[in-house]
Amino acid sequence: MEKNNYKLKDLDKLVSLAKRRGIIFPSSEIYGGLASVWDYGPVGVEIKRNVKNLWWKSFVTERDDIFGLDASILMHPNVWKASGHLDSFSDPLVECSETGKRYREDHIFILEVQTKKENKIISIEASDEDEAKNKVKDKILSIIPLNESKSSNNPSPDGGTLSEPRNFNLMFKTFIGPVEDSSATVYLRPETAQAMFVNFLNVLNSSRKKIPFGIAQQGKSFRNEITPGNFTFRTREFEQMEMEFFCSPEEDESWHDYWINFSLDWFKKYGLRDENLMIRKHDKNELPHYSKASSDIEYLFPWSWGELETISNRTDYDLKAHSELSGKDLSYFDQENNNRYTPFVIEPAMGADRSVLAFLCDAYCEEETEKETRTLLKLHPDIAPIKIAVLPLSRNEKLTEYSRNIFDKINSIYETQYDDTQSIGRRYRRQDEIGTPLCVTVDFESVEEDNSVTIRHRDTMKQIRVNSDNLIEAIHDQLKSFS
Numbered sequence: 001m002e003k004n005n006y007k008l009k010d011l012d013k014l015v016s017l018a019k020r021r022g023i024i025f026p027s028s029e030i031y032g033g034l035a036s037v038w039d040y041g042p043v044g045v046e047i048k049r050n051v052k053n054l055w056w057k058s059f060v061t062e063r064d065d066i067f068g069l070d071a072s073i074l075m076h077p078n079v080w081k082a083s084g085h086l087d088s089f090s091d092p093l094v095e096c097s098e099t100g101k102r103y104r105e106d107h108i109f110i111l112e113v114q115t116k117k118e119n120k121i122i123s124i125e126a127s128d129e130d131e132a133k134n135k136v137k138d139k140i141l142s143i144i145p146l147n148e149s150k151s152s153n154n155p156s157p158d159g160g161t162l163s164e165p166r167n168f169n170l171m172f173k174t175f176i177g178p179v180e181d182s183s184a185t186v187y188l189r190p191e192t193a194q195a196m197f198v199n200f201l202n203v204l205n206s207s208r209k210k211i212p213f214g215i216a217q218q219g220k221s222f223r224n225e226i227t228p229g230n231f232t233f234r235t236r237e238f239e240q241m242e243m244e245f246f247c248s249p250e251e252d253e254s255w256h257d258y259w260i261n262f263s264l265d266w267f268k269k270y271g272l273r274d275e276n277l278m279i280r281k282h283d284k285n286e287l288p289h290y291s292k293a294s295s296d297i298e299y300l301f302p303w304s305w306g307e308l309e310t311i312s313n314r315t316d317y318d319l320k321a322h323s324e325l326s327g328k329d330l331s332y333f334d335q336e337n338n339n340r341y342t343p344f345v346i347e348p349a350m351g352a353d354r355s356v357l358a359f360l361c362d363a364y365c366e367e368e369t370e371k372e373t374r375t376l377l378k379l380h381p382d383i384a385p386i387k388i389a390v391l392p393l394s395r396n397e398k399l400t401e402y403s404r405n406i407f408d409k410i411n412s413i414y415e416t417q418y419d420d421t422q423s424i425g426r427r428y429r430r431q432d433e434i435g436t437p438l439c440v441t442v443d444f445e446s447v448e449e450d451n452s453v454t455i456r457h458r459d460t461m462k463q464i465r466v467n468s469d470n471l472i473e474a475i476h477d478q479l480k481s482f483s
């Protein structure tokens with residue numbers, strides 16, 4: 001596939017394209033919207049479905065060592081006790097003395113800046129130091145994260161001062177049944193992972209598979225994030241694609257490396273550019289409570305590098321914790337070596353929404369043509385929501401009949417859209433903006449003279465004329481040129 005030379009710097013351009021073209025809408029918009037909650041429109045739902053299906057194909061169906069699962073969102077509250085989420089799934093929070101607004105302590109940076117008049121201390125809310133620096137116009141003399149500040153009088157981004165940090169649990173609570181008391185409390189899952197641990201025995205016994213093997217699922221997770229933002233990057237309701245790979249304690253490190261490389265290759269295969277991807281190993285002090293080692297796959301978003309996926313070595317932490325609390329033995333007997341152990345787990349944990357956002361940012365492109373700026377999404381054809389658009393040059397009866405036949409023929413094989421509204425130029429632009437790789441144009445010559453149609457290539461805008469009898473083969477060849 002021809003590489004995109006454009007780098008999206010202004011996220012708002014994508015947000016506005018997404019709204020205009022039915023990719024992503026603000027949720028409940030007619031009521032003024034709900035902050036940081038988004039709905040996928042008719043085009044976006046196809047893109048997201050394609051991303052999820054491609055993940056499922058690579059991580060589950062193409063392999064013989066991974067099983068799928070679709071577990072409930074509501075689980076027994078002891079699941080969250082054993083996993084550690086009830087005690088330690090929290091963010092330290094600081095509050096502004098003026099407005100009462102709360103911030104994640106690790107998302108506040110204290111800066112000394114030099115303005116024309118004076119040097120002053122300010123604070124900036126950002127997910128990392130680079131993003132904080134980008135938000136400041138004045139000369140920066142120093143920058144430190146809030147938790148390294150010695151002062152007890154730190155300024156808030158809102159104008160007041162910031163309180164001391166307090167811990168805030170990120171799980172959403174709700175109640176089973178009509179009584180709202182603590183015995184009825186359940187939680188919306190904050191990760192899909194735990195269902196794979198509590199179903200380990202069920203899958204092991206029903207599949208009769210030997211270790212190593214994995215269990216994968218996709219689904220919604222919920223976190224009451226204090227500072228959601230950057231479009232769909234951090235939201236309170238989001239979808240995850242996670243896999244727990246159970247292996248022997250001797251093989252954990254080699255499998256960890258394997259899944260890091262496998263995941264990175266997956267993102268590249270579907271079009272993310274090398275230069276926008278990196279692997280970042282977690283420092284010891286940022287490891288989650290369950291992890292012996294974690295590496296993130298990060299993408300260079302318009303605002304800064306951001307995590308797409310964490311691949312963790314969860315050791316035997318979860319299976320042992322669930323064994324202890326439930327009283328069920330979750331160990332494994334290795335018949336070949338005649339020994340019993342609790343399996344170690346390697347977990348590639350990817351966000352579906354974040355991956356979609358990265359694919360959109362990477363595909364977004366503006367090109368100067370003679371007449372205008374052409375905006376297009378250079379999506380990999382497997383991710384593109386529509387593969388082919390059939391565009392008759394006019395609504396003439398004969399042309400319509402011919403074009404409808406062409407549409408039926410292609411649509412039985414590829415996701416196809418029929419569009420006969422407005423000028424052909426506008427229709428091309430619409431298809432470019434949703435990333436349709438090929439447009440098939442039907443004109444009067446097609447019907448009256450040569451039984452041929454034109455295929456237009458999204459990225460090069462080159463057009464070729466092909467006989468309609470050979471159209472499917474020609475489309476097949478043209479699509480291959482994108483991957």
Ligand code: GAP
Nearest residue numbers: 191193233234235238308309310349350351354
């Ligand atoms: N089971 C491990 C786990 O959940 P995580 O790093 O917290 O690990 C995995 O989450 C992935 O889920 C992240 O890399 C990210 O892509 C996605 N994710 C996490 N929180 C999110 C949020 N608030 N909004 C959107 N995606 C999120």
